[in-house]
Amino acid sequence: MHELLTPKSGEKHLLLGNEAIVRGALEGNVRFVAAYPGTPSSEIIDRFYQIGPDAGVYVEYSVNEKISVETAGAAAVSGVRSLCSMKHVGLNVAADAFMTLAYVGVKAGMVMVVADDPSLHSSQNEQDNRYYAKMGNVPMLEPTTPEEARKMTLEALKISETFQIPCMLRTTTRVNHCRGPVTLGDLPTDAPSGEFKKDPFNLVVIPMVGRKLRLALLEKVAKLQEEADRSPFNFTEGQGKWGIITSGVSYLYVKDAVRDLGIEDKVKILKLGFTFPHPKGLIRNFLEGLDKLLVVEELEPFLEEAVRMTAQEAGLPVEVAGKGAQLIPRAFELDAVKVKRALQSFFGVSYEPPQVFAVPQLPMRPPNLCPGCPHRATYYSVKKVFGEDAIYPSDIGCYTLGVLPPLKMADFLICMGSGVSSSGGFSKVLDQPVVSFIGDSTFFHSGITGLVNAVSHDHRFLLVIMDNGTTAMTGHQPHPGIELTPQGKITPKVSLENLVRGCGVERVFTVNPLQVQKTQDVLQNLRESMKEPGVSVLISKSPCPLYENRMLHKKTKVVFQVDASSCDLCKRCLTELGCPAFVWERSASGQECIRINESLCSGCSVCSQICKSIKPKRVGEGKGGNE
Amino acid sequence: MTQAKEAFKAMRIFFTGVGGQGTLLATRLVGEAALEEGLSVAMSEIHGMAQRGGVVESSVVVGDVFSPTIPDGEADILMAFEPLEAVRALPKCNPKTMVISSTIPLVPFTVATGQSTYPDVEELRKMTEEKVGRLLWVDAMALAKQAGSDRASNIVMVGILAGTGCLPISKQSWQGALKKILPGRILEVNRKAFELGFKAGEESGK
Ligand code: SF4
Ligand code: SF4
Numbered sequence: 001m002h003e004l005l006t007p008k009s010g011e012k013h014l015l016l017g018n019e020a021i022v023r024g025a026l027e028g029n030v031r032f033v034a035a036y037p038g039t040p041s042s043e044i045i046d047r048f049y050q051i052g053p054d055a056g057v058y059v060e061y062s063v064n065e066k067i068s069v070e071t072a073g074a075a076a077v078s079g080v081r082s083l084c085s086m087k088h089v090g091l092n093v094a095a096d097a098f099m100t101l102a103y104v105g106v107k108a109g110m111v112m113v114v115a116d117d118p119s120l121h122s123s124q125n126e127q128d129n130r131y132y133a134k135m136g137n138v139p140m141l142e143p144t145t146p147e148e149a150r151k152m153t154l155e156a157l158k159i160s161e162t163f164q165i166p167c168m169l170r171t172t173t174r175v176n177h178c179r180g181p182v183t184l185g186d187l188p189t190d191a192p193s194g195e196f197k198k199d200p201f202n203l204v205v206i207p208m209v210g211r212k213l214r215l216a217l218l219e220k221v222a223k224l225q226e227e228a229d230r231s232p233f234n235f236t237e238g239q240g241k242w243g244i245i246t247s248g249v250s251y252l253y254v255k256d257a258v259r260d261l262g263i264e265d266k267v268k269i270l271k272l273g274f275t276f277p278h279p280k281g282l283i284r285n286f287l288e289g290l291d292k293l294l295v296v297e298e299l300e301p302f303l304e305e306a307v308r309m310t311a312q313e314a315g316l317p318v319e320v321a322g323k324g325a326q327l328i329p330r331a332f333e334l335d336a337v338k339v340k341r342a343l344q345s346f347f348g349v350s351y352e353p354p355q356v357f358a359v360p361q362l363p364m365r366p367p368n369l370c371p372g373c374p375h376r377a378t379y380y381s382v383k384k385v386f387g388e389d390a391i392y393p394s395d396i397g398c399y400t401l402g403v404l405p406p407l408k409m410a411d412f413l414i415c416m417g418s419g420v421s422s423s424g425g426f427s428k429v430l431d432q433p434v435v436s437f438i439g440d441s442t443f444f445h446s447g448i449t450g451l452v453n454a455v456s457h458d459h460r461f462l463l464v465i466m467d468n469g470t471t472a473m474t475g476h477q478p479h480p481g482i483e484l485t486p487q488g489k490i491t492p493k494v495s496l497e498n499l500v501r502g503c504g505v506e507r508v509f510t511v512n513p514l515q516v517q518k519t520q521d522v523l524q525n526l527r528e529s530m531k532e533p534g535v536s537v538l539i540s541k542s543p544c545p546l547y548e549n550r551m552l553h554k555k556t557k558v559v560f561q562v563d564a565s566s567c568d569l570c571k572r573c574l575t576e577l578g579c580p581a582f583v584w585e586r587s588a589s590g591q592e593c594i595r596i597n598e599s600l601c602s603g604c605s606v607c608s609q610i611c612k613s614i615k616p617k618r619v620g621e622g623k624g625g626n627e
Numbered sequence: 628m629t630q631a632k633e634a635f636k637a638m639r640i641f642f643t644g645v646g647g648q649g650t651l652l653a654t655r656l657v658g659e660a661a662l663e664e665g666l667s668v669a670m671s672e673i674h675g676m677a678q679r680g681g682v683v684e685s686s687v688v689v690g691d692v693f694s695p696t697i698p699d700g701e702a703d704i705l706m707a708f709e710p711l712e713a714v715r716a717l718p719k720c721n722p723k724t725m726v727i728s729s730t731i732p733l734v735p736f737t738v739a740t741g742q743s744t745y746p747d748v749e750e751l752r753k754m755t756e757e758k759v760g761r762l763l764w765v766d767a768m769a770l771a772k773q774a775g776s777d778r779a780s781n782i783v784m785v786g787i788l789a790g791t792g793c794l795p796i797s798k799q800s801w802q803g804a805l806k807k808i809l810p811g812r813i814l815e816v817n818r819k820a821f822e823l824g825f826k827a828g829e830e831s832g833k
Contacts, residue, residue, distance in 0.1 A: 014662050039674055121673050178695045179670040181662055252693040337698035354700025357717045357758050363743035365735040367681035574740045580680055584741040
């Protein structure tokens, strides 16, 4: 049985924050889960997918975040508790649904987990999604530890159901991917069945309904404000004339900092967990009698603004600070040392920050497309045919790594799906050829609308859909076009090629990028035909080898080797293809040579098609691919 | 000798390695053993692009500390699964830090393509030794092979950490944690790897 389905309450398990959220949702009787994966939120939907059938929970990988909010919202409107999860930028995609679902509300509890990524560990920006809660007038809880994540998931469901509005559970990477002890609660056994009561004058947002709901929403927020003032997730600690207000993981940094500085007897801490609506009454009481107050939070001055406003409204003379020079930085994650420095400077306490060792310049170790990744082969061939001066808009996925040398095949990227739509813009104002890249999962997520737009406006570019049969970047989640499952090969539910043709594209070709010459021939043809206006599409189709190994337990039978006697050291394999299995060496005597690391080579054969000195070699049983 | 639990305050252990080395599993093992022992524990991992040959960093804090992450200069122990990465992580350390590092280089792709050169391993050792309190520079790969799998170096390394006795975690709790997180078919090899590491760790203190 899966750890998360342990029926016994009271047991302690070491869970990831994301797993704790799953457990909390199960204990809260969530029966409907929908999400599109995105780091750092992906394990939530992944764990649900693993245990869904045993837990009696319907789980779907939606094609994008907007759809996940809409489907989960429908379940909750029908009386079934639901959850959807997304990374911070996912809420931008879902924002349309989010803003109005807040008006329409829900009947059963619905929790929206939104995972911010301070320091951009795996994201394109660093946005503070707490402002979405404020803009949408939606209640928000911010957990600090995995244990709190479990409890707050339960509480979020309760708040949502009581006030009939979705509740946001806002996390950050250090909560999602922190592992800590979690005490399990009971799992419910009853499964409610859905029931929908028709009520168009509350559920169909034509303007007259929307106006009424807008007023109702504002009333809800006022009531939620009182709820926030009472919430046990907002509490004070300690005594003193100096105050600190904090939330989320920052609270832990504050605790360490205050203790390390030995100012426990001088500082009062207000730890906020229910952060929107701002618990203004509580903040006001906390501010009274304080000389100085520092707000310690990551990213934007979200709480700081609320605190300043509260102080001003109450006419309190307390000195408030937060973001600012020498204080709490606005960019990137905090840590205990950053907080100690801020306390030192704001409260004037003494602190000797650690001397940090300098390190000489070391070789970089950037992430890389895996050996045998078909994306590398696609990039190689496109570059051969279209050269350096074509414009290459890209998109979000493993293939974004093609930006790195030696491939350097990404020129513009802002968000999921932007590769397709921006290509249309480039093609209208530039004379160079435009070749755009997008992955299969991203194409389903938000590439289709861009393609429809491009077709209808006669944009002139080549769209390369890199179809590796999975959502590789976030951990190999399925999508509507998958052909490989643990059971073997299946016919995909949605055929990419038919879909593209259905959008009105006439020049559609499918190639296997591991066949280098054939791929280049097709590309050459496409290049010629691009003299005519309109969109061309190349579906470059070959499974992600990691995923294929995992699904089909395929073993590598052949690896490739450089024949040193015929290698003329042109280094094209390194400078043009750059498979990480290649090793360039110089012996003590200064002799150069190029080898292939047998344990890394996955046998894709691409290098052997571009260089005659590279030859296959059979390997014995037991080499299990590159995973 | 294993630390007495009563005298123990806290330990911040920073892990660094290369994607595919099992850094996160090793981190987990330390965390589970601490939990098994009844110590308070928090871990932090960074998932994401790291699997594709990049650097993987994680941390475990055991005892009376709240922050799950370790700021620069505040690691008590650095566990480096690769010597170049040991040096890259030196900013996490201070003059008292104990470093346990594997000696076997994994050449970054930038080196393999000739864009940069891999520093001399002996130089890396010296750079580390000069700065930190104590350095255990061990060929974890050799011990892993001896145990029966070159993929078990990560467990060898945790064995060494356990063997030094700087954490108040009993042998029994370590074994319980191993059993808990490793699937049956690879448990035996990893047990051996842990034992070989443990002995090396014990002997290092003599
Ligand atoms: S995970 Fe798959 S798609 Fe991603 S880089 Fe590796 S081989 Fe390519
Ligand atoms: S066959 Fe060549 S390109 Fe393919 S993985 Fe092996 S070394 Fe890399």
